[in-house]
Amino acid sequence: MQIYVCVKHVPDSAAYIRIIDNRHIDENITFLLNPYDEHALTEAVRVRDMHPGSEVIAVCLGKEDAEKTIRSAMAMGADRGILILTETGHDSIETALILKTAIEEDGVPGLIFTGKESIDDQGMQTLFRLGALFDFPVVTNVARLEILAEKALADAEFSGGVVKTYEMSLPCVIGAGKGLNTPKYPTVRDVMRSRKSPVKTLLLPDLKIPPAQARMEVVELIPHLQKRQPVEISGTDSDIAQKIVQILKDEAKVI
Amino acid sequence: MIKHIGVIIEQDNGIMKAANLGMITMARQKHTILFALVMDGSAGALKEKLSSFGISTIIEIRLAEDFQDNPDVRAKAVAKAVEKFELSALFGLSTAMGKDLLPRIAAILDGSLVMDCFDVDLENNIAGTSRYSGKTLAKIKVRGPVPVFGIRPNAREPVQEQKSAGIIQFEAVSLDSKLLRVVKRGETGKDSKISLTEAEIIISGGRGMKNGENFNLLFECAQKLNAAVGSSRVAVDSGWVPYAMQVGQTGEKVSPKVYIACGISGSIQHFAGMKTSGMVIAINLDETAAIMSNCDYYAKADALKIIPEITKLLETS
Numbered sequence A: 001m002q003i004y005v006c007v008k009h010v011p012d013s014a015a016y017i018r019i020i021d022n023r024h025i026d027e028n029i030t031f032l033l034n035p036y037d038e039h040a041l042t043e044a045v046r047v048r049d050m051h052p053g054s055e056v057i058a059v060c061l062g063k064e065d066a067e068k069t070i071r072s073a074m075a076m077g078a079d080r081g082i083l084i085l086t087e088t089g090h091d092s093i094e095t096a097l098i099l100k101t102a103i104e105e106d107g108v109p110g111l112i113f114t115g116k117e118s119i120d121d122q123g124m125q126t127l128f129r130l131g132a133l134f135d136f137p138v139v140t141n142v143a144r145l146e147i148l149a150e151k152a153l154a155d156a157e158f159s160g161g162v163v164k165t166y167e168m169s170l171p172c173v174i175g176a177g178k179g180l181n182t183p184k185y186p187t188v189r190d191v192m193r194s195r196k197s198p199v200k201t202l203l204l205p206d207l208k209i210p211p212a213q214a215r216m217e218v219v220e221l222i223p224h225l226q227k228r229q230p231v232e233i234s235g236t237d238s239d240i241a242q243k244i245v246q247i248l249k250d251e252a253k254v255i
Numbered sequence B: 001m002i003k004h005i006g007v008i009i010e011q012d013n014g015i016m017k018a019a020n021l022g023m024i025t026m027a028r029q030k031h032t033i034l035f036a037l038v039m040d041g042s043a044g045a046l047k048e049k050l051s052s053f054g055i056s057t058i059i060e061i062r063l064a065e066d067f068q069d070n071p072d073v074r075a076k077a078v079a080k081a082v083e084k085f086e087l088s089a090l091f092g093l094s095t096a097m098g099k100d101l102l103p104r105i106a107a108i109l110d111g112s113l114v115m116d117c118f119d120v121d122l123e124n125n126i127a128g129t130s131r132y133s134g135k136t137l138a139k140i141k142v143r144g145p146v147p148v149f150g151i152r153p154n155a156r157e158p159v160q161e162q163k164s165a166g167i168i169q170f171e172a173v174s175l176d177s178k179l180l181r182v183v184k185r186g187e188t189g190k191d192s193k194i195s196l197t198e199a200e201i202i203i204s205g206g207r208g209m210k211n212g213e214n215f216n217l218l219f220e221c222a223q224k225l226n227a228a229v230g231s232s233r234v235a236v237d238s239g240w241v242p243y244a245m246q247v248g249q250t251g252e253k254v255s256p257k258v259y260i261a262c263g264i265s266g267s268i269q270h271f272a273g274m275k276t277s278g279m280v281i282a283i284n285l286d287e288t289a290a291i292m293s294n295c296d297y298y299a300k301a302d303a304l305k306i307i308p309e310i311t312k313l314l315e316t317s
C-alpha cells in the first residue's frame, strides 16, 4: 500500500512574526514541519509497519527550503519524498489540486494523511478539498485510527469531551489531531539515513494545473497586539471575590 | 443587488446554541436577506427567536434519521439548499462541529472558505481571521461563487431586529454517503461539559493551581457560573488536565466574554489563544507577571483562596 503524507513547511511556532509590506511576513526565520503533520507522519509509519510491503511518501508543496521539512519527515520514518517546487504561496484550493495531481502522478494512494490544520494559514480545509478531488472520505481531528481489511475506523475529537467514531471506506483521508500519538524525535542515525533517502522534485508548471473557479487571497496582515488598561481589585480575599462577582454581574453581564 | 445569505444554525441536542445569534447579527448587512438553515427538525420551535434577530426565511432541511449525525450528508444537503434557494454566501459557526462540516460544504461547492472569522464584509467579500498561530490578524479577499465563512463564537454581540420568518420545508432527495458513517458517539468525560470555544465565561488554571486536584476548585466554580474550564500548557504537560483543555498557540483559540486566568503568568503563547477575549481578569500572587499588565482587572491574591470564595458567594446568592 502506498501511504501519502502531506507535510507543510511552516514558520516555527516559537518564531517572532514580522510583517513586511502589509501582506507578507519576513521569512528569515526558522521553518519546520507543521506540528500536526508530525502526528500524521507518526501514524503513517505505524500503519506501514503493520502492513508489510507498504511505503510512506511525504509530499510537500513549498519553496526550495521546504526540502528540510521533507528530510525531517524522512528522518521520522518516511521512505521517500516529493517536493513540488513553487516560488509563491497558494491558497488551499490550489494546494489541494496540486497535491492531488502530484500524488496521482506518483502512484495509487491507499491512504492519505494530513494534519488537521497548518499553523501558519490555519485554513483547516486542505484535507477536505483533497478528499473531494479524489472522492475519498475525510475525517479531521483524529485521535485514534484502526485500519481493517476493507475499512478504517477513526475517532474524531469534538469539544466538551465528545468523541465520534467514523467508519470509512478505503482509501480515505485522515486529518491528524494532537491526541493521535506522541511523535518520537529522530536520532542522529535517523537523520544521517534520511540524507540518503530519495527526494523527487517536481516543477509546478509541469503539472499543468488548471485555474480554479474560486480564490482566497490575503490582502492585509496586521500584527495582533492588544493592550488593555488593567484596574486593580484589592482587599481581603472575600472582598476580592465579591468584587469579581459584581463585575461579572454589572459590567460583563454574564451572570 | 440583494443577496440571499444562508446561516447554518448549530444545535446541541435540539437546543440552539447561543453563539448563533451573534453570527446572525454579523450576517445581517446592507442588501442582505437572511435564510436560516435548520437541520435538526425544530424549525417551528425556533421561529420566534430567529425572527427577532432578523431571519426572513427558515429552511427546514429534512434528513433521514440514519443520516442526522453524518457530516457528509449534512454538507450535501446544505449544498443542495444553496442551489435551490440561490444563496450567495454561507455562514456557520467555527466550532468543533463547524470544523467538521463547513470545509465539507466548501469542498462540494468548490468555493472559498475562511474559518475562524471575527468579521465579514459581504460588500467587498473580505473576511477577518487569524494567522500564524494567532500572532497576526489577516484580511482575506474571497473570489468565486458561494463563499463559506466560519464565524468565531462570541465574535459579535447579538443585536435584535424584528422580522417575521416563514418556514419552508426542504427535502433534499437521494442523499447518501457510501463513504462515511458515524458508528458511535461517546464522551471521554474527562473535561468540562461546556465547550471551550463556545463558553461565555472561561476559568483557566496554570502552574499556580499546583496540582490536578486543585482544578476541582475551578470545576466547582465553573459549574455555578455556567463556565468552561481551560488551562495553560504547563497544567497539561504536568498531567493535571487533558490536552483538550489547553488554551494557547498550540491549544484552543478562544474568545469568551470573560476570561479568568488563575495562576497563569501570561506567556506570549498563552495570550495567542485568549487575547480576543472580551474581558480578562487575572488572579496571580505575582504583581509583575505579564498577565497583570495586560488584562482588564487584576487581583494580587492566591487563586486557591479566591476561587472557593467566589463559588461560595454564588451558592448563597
Ligand SMILES: Cc1cc2nc3c(=O)[nH]c(=O)nc-3n(C[C@H](O)[C@H](O)[C@H](O)COP(=O)(O)OP(=O)(O)OC[C@H]3O[C@@H](n4cnc5c(N)ncnc54)[C@H](O)[C@@H]3O)c2cc1C
Residues within 6 Å of the ligand: A013, A014, B205, B206, B207, B208, B209, B231, B232, B233, B234, B235, B246, B247, B248, B249, B250, B251, B262, B263, B264, B265, B266, B267, B268, B269, B270, B273, B283, B284, B285, B286, B289, B301, B302, B303, B304
Ligand atoms: C512552541 C511553544 C508553544 C506553546 N504553546 C502554549 C500554549 O498553547 N498554551 C500555553 O499556555 N502555553 C504554551 N507554551 C508554554 C508557555 O511558554 C508557558 O511556559 C506557559 O504558558 C506557562 O504556563 P503558566 O502560566 O501556567 O506557568 P508559569 O509561567 O509558571 O506561571 C505560573 C504563575 O502562577 C502564579 N502563581 C503561583 N501560585 C499561585 C497561586 N496560589 N495563586 C495565584 N497565582 C499563583 C505565579 O506567580 C506565576 O505567575 C508554549 C511554549 C512553546 C515554546
Ligand SMILES: Nc1ncnc2c1ncn2[C@@H]1O[C@H](COP(=O)(O)O)[C@@H](O)[C@H]1O
Residues within 6 Å of the ligand: A006, A007, A008, A009, A034, A036, A037, A040, A059, A060, A061, A062, A092, A095, A099, A113, A114, A115, A116, A117, A118, A119, A121, A122, A123, A124, A125, A126, A127
Ligand atoms: N503546501 C502544503 N504542502 C503539503 N501539505 C499541505 C500544504 N498545505 C496544507 N497541507 C496539508 O493540509 C493540512 C491542513 O492545512 P490547512 O488547510 O492549511 O489548515 C496540513 O496539516 C498539511 O497536512
